[in-house]
Amino acid sequence: MIKKMPYFLDTDKEYTLKESKYVMMLVPYDGTSTFVKGADKGPQAILDASDSLELYDVQYNIEACNAGIYTDHHSYDFTTPEAMVGSVYARAAHFIEMGKFVVGVGGEHSISAGIIRAMSERHGDLTVLQIDAHADLRDAYHGSPYNHACVMRRAQEYARVVQVGIRNVCREEMGSIVPENIFYAHQIHDSHDWISRVVERLTSQVYITFDLDGLDPSILPATGTPLPGGLQWYPTLHLLEEVFRQRTVVGFDVVELCPQPDDKASDVLAATLLYKMISMKEIMGVR
Numbered sequence: 001m002i003k004k005m006p007y008f009l010d011t012d013k014e015y016t017l018k019e020s021k022y023v024m025m026l027v028p029y030d031g032t033s034t035f036v037k038g039a040d041k042g043p044q045a046i047l048d049a050s051d052s053l054e055l056y057d058v059q060y061n062i063e064a065c066n067a068g069i070y071t072d073h074h075s076y077d078f079t080t081p082e083a084m085v086g087s088v089y090a091r092a093a094h095f096i097e098m099g100k101f102v103v104g105v106g107g108e109h110s111i112s113a114g115i116i117r118a119m120s121e122r123h124g125d126l127t128v129l130q131i132d133a134h135a136d137l138r139d140a141y142h143g144s145p146y147n148h149a150c151v152m153r154r155a156q157e158y159a160r161v162v163q164v165g166i167r168n169v170c171r172e173e174m175g176s177i178v179p180e181n182i183f184y185a186h187q188i189h190d191s192h193d194w195i196s197r198v199v200e201r202l203t204s205q206v207y208i209t210f211d212l213d214g215l216d217p218s219i220l221p222a223t224g225t226p227l228p229g230g231l232q233w234y235p236t237l238h239l240l241e242e243v244f245r246q247r248t249v250v251g252f253d254v255v256e257l258c259p260q261p262d263d264k265a266s267d268v269l270a271a272t273l274l275y276k277m278i279s280m281k282e283i284m285g286v287r
Contacts, residue, residue, distance in 0.1 A: 005047035007071035009055060009275070020068030022278055023100040025091060027076060027111040029084055032147040036224040039108040042257035046105060046274065047071070049267035057279050064279040070100075081110055081146035088114030096122050096251075101281065103274065104209075104253030108224070109136060110148040112209045112253050113155065119207045120158035123250050127160040127203040128152070129243060131236070132211040133185075133227040135166050137173035155209075162201045164188075164239070165214040165231050185229045195239050199246050206243060208252035208277070212270060222266030224258045233269075237276065244280040252277055 007014050008024050017023065026047075030040035055063045074091055077083040088104075092115040095102050104115045109132075120126050130136070130152055137156075141147035145154065153176055155161050160181065167185040169177070181201050188194035213223040216230035231239075243249060254277075257270045 004044065005051050006073070008047055008050050008069050009053060009065050010051045011055065011065055015068040015070050017070045017072075020070035021101055022067060022069045022103055023095045024069055024071045024103045024105055024274075025088070025095070025115070026071065026073060026105050027088055027107040029076065029078055029107040029111050031078060031084065031108070032081055032110055032142065032144065033108045033224050034142070034149070036258050038258040039106060039224055039256055041259050042107060042255070042270070043105045045257060045259035045267040046271045049264065049271040050275070052268055053271060053275060057275070060276075060279045060283055062279050062283055064275065064282045067278075067282055069278065081144045085110065085114040085146045089117050092118035093121070102251040103278070104251075104255070105274070106253065106255030106257075108148045109151045109209070109211050109255045110146055112255060113146060113151050115251065115253060116155045116207060116209070117158055119251055123205045125203045125205050126158070126250070127162055127201075127206050128155045129198075129202060129206050129208045130155075130161060130163045130211070131165050131208070131214040131231070132163065133165060133167050133213040133230060134211070134225065135163065135169045135173045135177065135182075137176040138170070139176075151209075159207070160203060162198060164198055167229050168227055185231070189229070195242055198239060199242050202243065202247050204248060206247045206249050208240070208243065208249060210252065210254045210273070211256045212254065213256055215269075220266045220269050222258055222260045222263045223256050225256075240277060241280055241284060244284040249281060
């Protein structure tokens with residue numbers, strides 16, 4: 001039986017908030033998802049899977065956990081989507097004010113709206129880099145402007161949005177798409193320069209929101225709305241490396257893991273991705 005992990009990674013010590021550079025905000029919310037439910041189980045599945053990871057990353061030659069990763073088990077207001085976003089915003093703003101690097105862990109994608117708002121208030125020249133299968137640009141859906149299908153429409157109110165891996169868009173969303181800032185999966189899969197073109201569209205400061213359905217279901221099937229034609233592992237890492245190397249990444253989130261009983265590989269991939277991104281910030285990150 002997998003033990004229930006209270007914090008990220010199986011380190012010798014549990015880092016306190018004061019001594020940690022990174023704060024991992026766990027937001028187990030699944031209030032507006034519309035296909036496969038279960039994203040609220042994602043944060044705990046990621047913690048559990050992180051127990052299997054080595055602290056040393058042979059690819060990057062670093063034990064990034066030594067910078068301190070604090071796992072924040074906070075109780076948010078999940079009564080409505082609006083209340084959830086407001087409470088996530090307040091918590092993220094608190095940590096940003098403390099000078100912490102915020103890492104959001106969902107939960108469904110709507111949790112990102114509160115963190116993005118908090119980031120935009122601190123960083124005026126902000127781009128939100130979205131890796132996703134879906135545009136998420138509806139103005140409202142199922143009666144709420146804070147539905148998971150609206151998260152990037154809300155982000156556009158605070159920052160530039162650059163979208164990568166998109167392959168599912170409704171006609172309503174087309175009016176909100178900025179053509180030069182969207183990189184459809186079918187256009188980049190055989191392109192040799194798509195990563196440099198993505199980086200060119202980013203401003204100096206970047207927040208990354210990573211919906212796991214942006215990846216191909218052949219490597220991560222455990223998500224609420226899987227779609228064929230997604231990104232593969234090493235091209236995705238290459239994109240992230242270039243973003244961390246050439247821009248200042250001020251925070252990021254990983255959302256929409258919908259864990260399945262017989263698929264632990266997806267949980268491990270999500271945990272690995274989070275740790276890889278922390279490692280990138282440590283060794284490549286523009287300060």
